[in-house]
Amino acid sequence: MKGKFITLEGGEGSGKSSALEYVKRKLDEDGVRYILTREPGGTPISEEIRSVILDKANTGMDPMTEALLYAASRRQHLVSKVIPALEEGTNVISDRFLDSSLAYQGGARGLGIEKVYALNQYATDGLLPDLTLLFDLDPEKGLERIGENADREVNRLDLEKLSFHKAVRSHFLKLKEMFPERIHVIDASKSREEVGEAAYREIKKVIGNNR
Ligand code: TYD
Numbered sequence: 001m002k003g004k005f006i007t008l009e010g011g012e013g014s015g016k017s018s019a020l021e022y023v024k025r026k027l028d029e030d031g032v033r034y035i036l037t038r039e040p041g042g043t044p045i046s047e048e049i050r051s052v053i054l055d056k057a058n059t060g061m062d063p064m065t066e067a068l069l070y071a072a073s074r075r076q077h078l079v080s081k082v083i084p085a086l087e088e089g090t091n092v093i094s095d096r097f098l099d100s101s102l103a104y105q106g107g108a109r110g111l112g113i114e115k116v117y118a119l120n121q122y123a124t125d126g127l128l129p130d131l132t133l134l135f136d137l138d139p140e141k142g143l144e145r146i147g148e149n150a151d152r153e154v155n156r157l158d159l160e161k162l163s164f165h166k167a168v169r170s171h172f173l174k175l176k177e178m179f180p181e182r183i184h185v186i187d188a189s190k191s192r193e194e195v196g197e198a199a200y201r202e203i204k205k206v207i208g209n210n211r
Contacts, residue, residue, distance in 0.1 A: 022196025
């Protein structure tokens with residue numbers, strides 16, 4: 001594919017959104033051709049699935065149902081938005097992708113990383129990102145940051161206990177061991193500016209002159 005596919009991953013409050021703002025500004029200055037998107041969501045059908053998954057009222061959701069809904073949302077997002085952009089040479093930056101399913105549903109919910117990986121390979125026809133930035137932060141700090149951000153909507157997964165978020169982090173770090181080439185860890189405890197700059201630098205390495 002002609003465009004590069006870059007994904008951003010991390011726990012709650014890990015600063016992905018602030019880093020994205022920084023990256024966006026820099027890429028615009030560079031004149032890079034790219035789109036920003038997010039999961040779950042990114043297209044009308046996927047956004048509808050997103051609202052079912054994240055609805056605080058859906059307390060009885062079975063973990064496998066959750067994993068299947070994320071995978072369904074991902075499939076639609078890929079087919080209708082990500083792949084067409086990559087094929088025409090546009091770089092795609094997605095706020096979350098498959099590694100979130102591996103860490104949250106596979107790891108923290110206990111379905112097993114292998115099982116959720118297999119499900120996702122089916123959903124994505126095996127497409128993996130060219131680069132994944134993992135924003136790594138102690139969940140206690142992350143949840144604290146969320147608490148300070150009054151505009152941020154609290155969703156069903158935010159309401160999980162600290163132990164859940166700790167499990168998410170440790171599974172994300174396990175994924176770094178499984179995919180050392182693809183996943184790049186960013187120390188998200190640093191200042192906004194430093195985190196943004198680190199993200200931008202890694203993205204530029206992969207995009208290169210692919211404008
Ligand atoms: P969102 O509000 O987009 O969170 P954030 O700003 O932290 O990215 O909510 C997405 C939530 O869904 C988040 O808690 C992570 C979770 N998630 C999964 O559990 N599995 C997945 O496959 C994806 C994409 C997200």
